[in-house]
Amino acid sequence: MKVVKRIDEVRAAVRQARQEGKRIGFVPTMGYLHEGHLSLIDRAREMTDYVVMSIFVNPLQFGPNEDYDRYPRDLERDERMARQRGVDLLFAPDVAEMYPEPIKTTVHVADLSAPLCGASRPGHFDGVATVVLKLFHIVQPDYAFFGLKDAQQVAVVSRMVRDLNVPVTIVPCPIVREADGLAMSSRNVYLSPEERRQATVLYESLQWAKEAVATGLRDWEALKRGVRERIAQKPLAEIDYVDVLAYPDLVPPRGVPGEQVLIAVAVRFGRTRLIDNALVTLE
Amino acid sequence: MKVVKRIDEVRAAVRQARQEGKRIGFVPTMGYLHEGHLSLIDRAREMTDYVVMSIFVNPLQFGPNEDYDRYPRDLERDERMARQRGVDLLFAPDVAEMYPEPIKTTVHVADLSAPLCGASRPGHFDGVATVVLKLFHIVQPDYAFFGLKDAQQVAVVSRMVRDLNVPVTIVPCPIVREADGLAMSSRNVYLSPEERRQATVLYESLQWAKEAVATGLRDWEALKRGVRERIAQKPLAEIDYVDVLAYPDLVPPRGVPGEQVLIAVAVRFGRTRLIDNALVTLE
Known part of the structure; x- marks a missing residue:
């Protein structure tokens, strides 16, 4: 090299x-x-x-x-x-x-x-x-x-x-993740041990959201609320945004079959801001 | 081809x-x-x-x-x-x-x-x-x-x-010009015969300005005024701008030797907008 x-x-x-x-x-x-x-x-x-x-x-x-x-x-x-x-x-x-x-x-x-x-x-x-x-x-x-x-x-x-x-x-x-689901990021080194433990909530809430969409949820406000509620259960998590948008145009999803939907989150743990997302294709 | x-x-x-x-x-x-x-x-x-x-x-x-x-x-x-x-x-x-x-x-x-x-x-x-x-x-x-x-x-x-x-x-x-000095432009075809005759004032006023700078004029406001006055002598000419700027940074000239100065004009004749300029290197 x-x-x-x-x-x-x-x-x-x-x-x-x-x-x-x-x-x-x-x-x-x-x-x-x-x-x-x-x-x-x-x-x-x-x-x-x-x-x-x-x-x-x-x-x-x-x-x-x-x-x-x-x-x-x-x-x-x-x-x-x-x-x-x-x-x-x-x-x-x-x-x-x-x-x-x-x-x-x-x-x-x-x-x-x-x-x-x-x-x-x-x-x-x-x-x-x-x-x-x-x-x-x-x-x-x-x-x-x-x-x-x-x-x-x-x-x-x-x-x-x-x-x-x-x-x-x-x-x-594709996103590469740690064994417990946390998306790899250079910024993960900023996290304290406790923040690092709680940070798995990003992946967990996105998994829940993917599952909810897979089983038919198309109410995006309810989907965002569900993700927010899950993240809010971690006391060190401060939500920057939770959003659901059509991909790659980043406009509100129409909810039609074949559409790609991005569920994206940004969450602060102390001074560290983490992002993660899930892409799902609607059936 | x-x-x-x-x-x-x-x-x-x-x-x-x-x-x-x-x-x-x-x-x-x-x-x-x-x-x-x-x-x-x-x-x-x-x-x-x-x-x-x-x-x-x-x-x-x-x-x-x-x-x-x-x-x-x-x-x-x-x-x-x-x-x-x-x-x-x-x-x-x-x-x-x-x-x-x-x-x-x-x-x-x-x-x-x-x-x-x-x-x-x-x-x-x-x-x-x-x-x-x-x-x-x-x-x-x-x-x-x-x-x-x-x-x-x-x-x-x-x-x-x-x-x-x-x-x-x-x-x-370099700019290519007609025999009478008018800078070549696709937009010259818009000009009426009388506008075309008067349009040579762009070149003439720029020639005057170059000469004035060559003989030592460094008062840019006076230079602009001189160009404006010459253009204004043509009744069909409507000045859009007359400006003097350092080239290629397009900031006010400092007036130091070796500096390139752009004298630039834009003038309307009826519906036709013409531009022309002269570049001079200060001695």
Whole structure:
């Protein structure tokens, strides 16, 4: 595995791989890798011949009162894990390489950026769309792999790619969970032992919701109420949002057969904000 | 010259050219070609091996009360001129090919989109940036050629390319003028004979301004006043703006040696809005 910090080094390495006839796979991350990220590498290795991973904690997608400064970082450990899992090229730029001057250009995806995390984190998805597009232009991959834990991010990026004719195929990948159901997240390390125990309520309430939909519930307000009530049973849980939307358009579901419905939650435990979701296809 | 209407046809043709080791040049236009456009083809042929021209009147960059519907179009004539001048691939999509569904993604270049034509035409440069980025993703050129008559457009697109790491080099090309100095524009056909005669005042007043700066004038308000007074002598001329800004940042000039200064004007003659400018480097 080659590790580079500069954009021109990425371009040179990818150009070479492409000249060898290889398909390029790309896994953008903010590092502090876990099994969720590693599963994206696996998928990229299945579908492509040369796997590029980026590790960049993007200041643009953090709000002023968010956890940019304390976001967990451990590049040495990440390098080891990426190498072991079969990444070919690791791109770990510093902020000055990605933003050598104040960026004036913003990519905004209307409607899809507004609800859910977009409402709690104003500007977040503009920051995501903008940095992802920058990374696409730097790496120029054939396929890019994103985890569905950030289902809204997948929706926003996919729409941007379609709207702007970006020559890349987005591959959404399933959520990876701990044994007790908690979705893998770099932010899980923030949790105290007691918070960590109570955090399983996200998965449990989503499981209940999936089951309720499977057995015919179509009253979305009642569904949200049920999820809220379950989460509220944990004293350390502070609900940010619980929502039910059609996927990937993120509009109120019509409730028709074949429709994909996203049940999404964001919950704070102390200073830690966790998200999780379930996607169900209506019968 | 190959003429195509579909995105996948452009991609296939460019892929083939690239496999033959050719450098790709791109000239985006709204058609109704004149010598200004044709000079871009010449430059593209000098610098690259495969010249793609697009002809697309982009609805996204026209305001609701602007001339989208009556913008002049003559694809047959354009095809003839492009073929004769040495274009290899002409891409002339219809609106449904470029916007198969309502576009939700907007590219916005802050500050640079605000003054001059950005002030007179709200949203114009978002529409320009967005469609140009789409076209870049479709054609994937090595070089793209833009005329400096739209100096602000060159500034906006260049900044977008730098901010988003778009893998293309922007080549700004000089303004081409009629014998009497009027800058070439597809919109010149709108002018009545009398308007056409009076329209030379744009060039004449800019020539005066260049001369004034060359001989030491650094009072920008006085410079603007001088340009305004000259234009106002033509009874059919209605000034939209006269401005003097540092280029390409479009901020007030500091007046220091080596600084590039843009003197830009927009003037209406009846229903026709013309723009022109002069770029001077301060001594």
